[in-house]
Amino acid sequence: MTKKNLERLDHKHLWHPFTQMEEYEKEKPLIIEKGDGCYLVDIYGKRYFDGISSLWTIVHGHNQRNLNHALIHQSQKISHSTLLGLSHPSAIKLAEKLVQITPGRLTKVFYSDNGSTAVEIALKMAFQYWQQKRGSPGQTKRWRNKTKFIHFSGAYHGDTIGSVSVGGMDLFHKIYHPLLFRSKKIPYPHCYRCPYKKHPQTCHKECVSDMKQKIRQYANETAALIIEPLQGASGMRKSPRGYFKEVERACQKHRVLLIVDEVATGFGRTGKMFACEHERVQPDLLTLAKGLTGGYLPLAATLTTQEIYQAFKAPYHLSKTFFHGHTYTGNPLASGLALENIRLFQKNGVLKKLKEKIQHLRISLSLLESHPHVGDIRQCGFMVGIELVENKKTKKMFPLSQKVGARVCRRARYYGVILRPLGDVIVLMPPLSATKRQLTYLCRTVLKCLYDELGAWPKNA
Ligand SMILES: *Cc1c(COP(=O)(O)O)cnc(C)c1O
Numbered sequence: 001m002t003k004k005n006l007e008r009l010d011h012k013h014l015w016h017p018f019t020q021m022e023e024y025e026k027e028k029p030l031i032i033e034k035g036d037g038c039y040l041v042d043i044y045g046k047r048y049f050d051g052i053s054s055l056w057t058i059v060h061g062h063n064q065r066n067l068n069h070a071l072i073h074q075s076q077k078i079s080h081s082t083l084l085g086l087s088h089p090s091a092i093k094l095a096e097k098l099v100q101i102t103p104g105r106l107t108k109v110f111y112s113d114n115g116s117t118a119v120e121i122a123l124k125m126a127f128q129y130w131q132q133k134r135g136s137p138g139q140t141k142r143w144r145n146k147t148k149f150i151h152f153s154g155a156y157h158g159d160t161i162g163s164v165s166v167g168g169m170d171l172f173h174k175i176y177h178p179l180l181f182r183s184k185k186i187p188y189p190h191c192y193r194c195p196y197k198k199h200p201q202t203c204h205k206e207c208v209s210d211m212k213q214k215i216r217q218y219a220n221e222t223a224a225l226i227i228e229p230l231q232g233a234s235g236m237r238k239s240p241r242g243y244f245k246e247v248e249r250a251c252q253k254h255r256v257l258l259i260v261d262e263v264a265t266g267f268g269r270t271g272k273m274f275a276c277e278h279e280r281v282q283p284d285l286l287t288l289a290k291g292l293t294g295g296y297l298p299l300a301a302t303l304t305t306q307e308i309y310q311a312f313k314a315p316y317h318l319s320k321t322f323f324h325g326h327t328y329t330g331n332p333l334a335s336g337l338a339l340e341n342i343r344l345f346q347k348n349g350v351l352k353k354l355k356e357k358i359q360h361l362r363i364s365l366s367l368l369e370s371h372p373h374v375g376d377i378r379q380c381g382f383m384v385g386i387e388l389v390e391n392k393k394t395k396k397m398f399p400l401s402q403k404v405g406a407r408v409c410r411r412a413r414y415y416g417v418i419l420r421p422l423g424d425v426i427v428l429m430p431p432l433s434a435t436k437r438q439l440t441y442l443c444r445t446v447l448k449c450l451y452d453e454l455g456a457w458p459k460n461a
Contacts, residue, residue, distance in 0.1 A: 122285040156234060
């Protein structure tokens with residue numbers, strides 16, 4: 001098919017996710033044909049650095065030799081067989097591996113095929129657990145009231161109705177409000193726009209005590225609290241050090257299950273294999289997806305503890321089974337890839353090398369600090385959010401209609417970098433295999449784009 005035809009047919013038949021098609025149809029589509037390490041190549045042969053790891057998934061690079069081999073190797077055995085009542089070696093080996101590398105008391109792995117479903121599964125497991133948990137009659141009766149969830153403002157857990165119900169991003173989800181189940185919301189600490197900023201010494205304490213008080217208040221009717229170790233989709237927001245641990249403590253104290261959503265942060269993204277490790281948090285349920293197969297195939301996992309698992313075991317006629325499963329749950333090709341993805345972390349010493357690269361990225365990012373429209377730079381490992389503001393002093397945002405974030409990212413294509421913003425937050429999520437030189441180039445490109453679009457060159461650049 002000719003390039004022109006591809007472009008024409010894209011406009012004619014494709015409906016792109018999270019995309020205003022009215023705008024999209026006015027522009028020539030960018031069609032990616034190949035991947036090579038940290039680069040994407042379009043149908044005209046132009047190379048782009050993949051600044052967002054193809055939506056936060058790529059770990060060891062595109063078209064990676066070992067992953068390619070793992071895929072071929074697995075496909076020569078079997079490409080799909082169900083896990084509903086049957087099993088296969090890759091799913092078994094991967095489950096063992098995941099239990100080994102994830103934090104805490106997680107012993108059981110339930111597969112699905114994307115982050116949203118991994119979250120749905122965690123929510124349903126938590127809900128059903130309290131309905132089926134055994135205890136004295138009085139206790140059991142009280143536990144049955146634990147039917148609700150707690151989530152944080154600005155949270156993103158996916159786009160299916162259940163995960164939207166525990167989401168806190170009004171821009172995406174407001175219209176669906178009548179379809180959602182009710183969930184209790186706790187304000188997520190947002191240090192750049194801190195509501196307690198009048199008390200800079202104690203603001204952390206205010207956030208923590210506010211959160212604790214709410215968990216205590218809602219505990220009797222709450223099955224679980226769901227949290228991202230650091231909020232990705234709402235603009236790379238990290239809670240102050242110690243906050244995450246305090247959430248865990250409050251949940252334990254008030255018998256609220258803790259669901260940690262590491263769909264974005266898992267697999268080295270933040271510098272540790274899992275972000276829970278930064279504060280030694282041990283979830284009751286953990287969701288994984290994006291980086292799980294190194295960006296090759298859709299696969300997700302919900303991990304849980306022996307304690308939760310036990311509540312689902314009973315004679316069949318008592319209907320305590322977890323009635324949930326997707327057709328491609330634990331697909332062999334995807335599981336085989338995930339195994340190789342994890343093996344490569346060790347083989348290539350990825351986390352060790354990453355330390356230095358994270359430091360390098362920090363230094364490269366400091367280039368941007370003095371730009372008059374860079375309000376805040378938030379970095380956690382290889383997850384970066386650069387918040388653009390109209391006024392640096394007052395932190396006033398640009399009007400939505402100016403689409404500043406989108407314009408800056410669009411400009412980056414000209415310099416051969418693919419970016420995708422979250423509102424006016426420029427996201428940098430390079431593959432973990434990116435080199436220091438590439439990281440420098442990435443940051444320099446952002447600076448150039450800021451100059452091109454916002455016309456202000458920082459003094460010391
Ligand atoms: C992307 C994401 C999801 C949703 O995953 P999908 O595979 O897109 O359904 C859920 N939680 C977090 C934290 C994410 O970043």
